[in-house]
Amino acid sequence: MNFINEEIENYAISKSNRPSQFVKELGEETKANIPMAMMLVGEMEGSLLGFLVRSLKVKRVLEIGTYTGYSALCMAENLPMDGEVITLDIDDELTPLSKKYWGQSPDGNKIKKVIGPALETIPNLEGSFDLVFIDADKQNYLNYLKMVIPRLSEKGIVVVDNVLWSGNVLKAASELEPTDNSTTHIQALNDYVCQSNELYGTLLPIRDGIFLITKT
Ligand SMILES: C[S@@+](CC[C@H](N)C(=O)[O-])C[C@H]1O[C@@H](n2cnc3c(N)ncnc32)[C@H](O)[C@@H]1O
Numbered sequence: 350m351n352f353i354n355e356e357i358e359n360y361a362i363s364k365s366n367r368p369s370q371f372v373k374e375l376g377e378e379t380k381a382n383i384p385m386a387m388m389l390v391g392e393m394e395g396s397l398l399g400f401l402v403r404s405l406k407v408k409r410v411l412e413i414g415t416y417t418g419y420s421a422l423c424m425a426e427n428l429p430m431d432g433e434v435i436t437l438d439i440d441d442e443l444t445p446l447s448k449k450y451w452g453q454s455p456d457g458n459k460i461k462k463v464i465g466p467a468l469e470t471i472p473n474l475e476g477s478f479d480l481v482f483i484d485a486d487k488q489n490y491l492n493y494l495k496m497v498i499p500r501l502s503e504k505g506i507v508v509v510d511n512v513l514w515s516g517n518v519l520k521a522a523s524e525l526e527p528t529d530n531s532t533t534h535i536q537a538l539n540d541y542v543c544q545s546n547e548l549y550g551t552l553l554p555i556r557d558g559i560f561l562i563t564k565t
Contacts, residue, residue, distance in 0.1 A: 513558025
């Protein structure tokens with residue numbers, strides 16, 4: 350779901366620095382051949398991630414949720430040559446497709462994919478991160494946030510995707526579909542950030558909602 354009129358969003362994209370041709374082609378192949386392609390962050394959010402990486406002079410990125418590797422490459426393209434993106438996914442099936450495009454891009458060698466449930470792989474990672482992008486299973490959103498806050502560098506930020514969840518975050522528990530096991534977890538993360546004295550958050554109504562979070 351987009352919260353902004355499509356024409357306005359397209360105008361905003363057309364005036365923004367956008368991800369490269371490699372990212373564009375990876376997005377096109379994902380949309381043509383891979384189920385659930387709406388999970389891609391897309392050009393507007395890709396541009397924002399690139400802006401954050403560039404303007405904060407980020408060197409180390411942790412991404413939770415690789416999918417076909419689109420957002421990982423959006424961020425890698427804006428890192429310095431010695432920067433790195435460690436991207437985590439429970440699934441190895443899409444790695445060959447990611448590597449096809451990461452391999453063509455001059456920035457693809459900055460990306461390292463780690464396979465496994467993120468709650469298990471994060472504790473095994475070394476060092477701190479300047480930017481953590483959370484975009485995986487919604488049931489663990491708050492767990493991921495609590496896990497990565499102590500791993501942020503001094504200037505570090507966390508970016509959390511889909512925090513408006515197509516507007517479902519406005520619903521009371523009694524209004525949610527019985528099959529919906531995501532909304533309450535996203536609401537819990539949003540409430541946690543809003544109520545925390547240790548975090549400073551700005552929730553942007555871009556695409557499906559993006560929370561920018563840093564330590565106070
Ligand atoms: C929304 S997609 C990521 C999209 C990607 N950031 C992009 O825009 O290019 C979510 C991904 O999280 C992964 N995922 C789901 N549960 C996970 C878990 N427990 N640990 C790690 N990854 C998980 C899924 O396999 C899926 O590829």
